[in-house]
Amino acid sequence: MTGNADLKSAVVIGAGTMGAGIAYVAATAGYTVDLVEPDGTRRAAVGPQLRTVFDKAVARGKATAQDADAAHARIAYRASLTEVAEGADVIVEAVPERPELKRAVLAEAAARKPRLLASNTSSIPIASLAEGLPRPEAFLGLHFFNPVYAMPLLEIVIGRETSEDAREQALALARELGKDPIVVNDFPGFATSRLGVALGLEAIRMLEDGVASAADIDKAMVLGYRHPMGPLELTDIVGLDVRLDIARTLQKAYGDRFAPPELLVSKVAEGKLGKKTGEGFHVWEGR
Numbered sequence: 119m120t121g122n123a124d125l126k127s128a129v130v131i132g133a134g135t136m137g138a139g140i141a142y143v144a145a146t147a148g149y150t151v152d153l154v155e156p157d158g159t160r161r162a163a164v165g166p167q168l169r170t171v172f173d174k175a176v177a178r179g180k181a182t183a184q185d186a187d188a189a190h191a192r193i194a195y196r197a198s199l200t201e202v203a204e205g206a207d208v209i210v211e212a213v214p215e216r217p218e219l220k221r222a223v224l225a226e227a228a229a230r231k232p233r234l235l236a237s238n239t240s241s242i243p244i245a246s247l248a249e250g251l252p253r254p255e256a257f258l259g260l261h262f263f264n265p266v267y268a269m270p271l272l273e274i275v276i277g278r279e280t281s282e283d284a285r286e287q288a289l290a291l292a293r294e295l296g297k298d299p300i301v302v303n304d305f306p307g308f309a310t311s312r313l314g315v316a317l318g319l320e321a322i323r324m325l326e327d328g329v330a331s332a333a334d335i336d337k338a339m340v341l342g343y344r345h346p347m348g349p350l351e352l353t354d355i356v357g358l359d360v361r362l363d364i365a366r367t368l369q370k371a372y373g374d375r376f377a378p379p380e381l382l383v384s385k386v387a388e389g390k391l392g393k394k395t396g397e398g399f400h401v402w403e404g405r
């Protein structure tokens with residue numbers, strides 16, 4: 119942290135799609151942010167990437183150049199949690215959707231004694247991530263949406279042991295970050311992923327069955343049901359690997375209605391992860 123006692127402090131673990139976005143909104147809201155990313159290539163890329171997002175906010179008149187520069191300067195990039203001071207106001211974990219990885223990262227994060235500890239998990243029950251944490255009452259789910267700077271929803275997931283105080287802190291944080299929260303009880307997939315992934319998986323099965331092209335399956339939901347984008351395009355934006363991990367978690371919880379379709383498994387194996395790699399169910403080059 120910067121050591122400025124007047125500023126609130128946030129630590130974000132994992133500088134991928136979500137962690138970078140969470141760091142952006144926290145810094146914009148006036149927090150000092152430590153963004154922890156062990157992958158050197160990713161760590162080097164995220165600063166310039168965030169600079170572009172701040173520049174776009176200025177170009178669209180959403181921030182002054184001075185405020186954007188100040189917010190960008192509040193973000194520090196760290197290779198490890200050991201470089202982060204103890205006692206942050208909030209630590210948000212945003213590493214890949216794998217329970218054992220998240221548990222290890224959360225244990226390390228808890229040792230830095232934050233006031234509030236949160237996971238950005240899309241699907242894993244908070245109670246299962248809380249196991250073994252020294253202060254499970256200060257732990258909950260803060261499920262942001264992609265892109266974090268644009269999506270208004272924050273899904274706050276209350277675990278079995280989450281305290282009323284932690285719930286209130288999360289609601290206050292949502293207001294500070296300009297998010298519109300919902301408070302959800304601790305079921306796998308919560309309120310959002312359980313419904314969104316069900317639709318996405320069924321769209322992939324429809325593609326496998328040959329019901330229609332990817333473009334037309336998406337168009338069906340956009341023009342027929344007023345969805346802002348189709349379920350396959352959304353899967354491309356989220357990341358096919360991210361959706362596969364979520365589907366596996368939900369399959370364990372709810373059975374084979376959430377079994378990942380073969381087409382999803384094979385595309386992930388081929389490295390066709392969606393927008394971030396240039397191809398998923400659609401081709402993104404030049405789009």
Ligand code: NAD
Nearest residue numbers: 132133134135136137157212213214215239240262264356
């Ligand atoms: P991502 O793969 O883009 O980013 C994960 C980052 O974590 C990577 O940069 C990786 O290097 C880093 N990482 C791996 N191990 C680490 C460790 N031990 N310590 C610190 N960093 C580590 O993934 P993402 O899409 O940002 O997803 C992160 C979490 O957010 C997942 O739980 C996912 O389910 C959830 N989520 C994703 C979306 C989405 O649309 N992508 C939306 C909401 C929630």
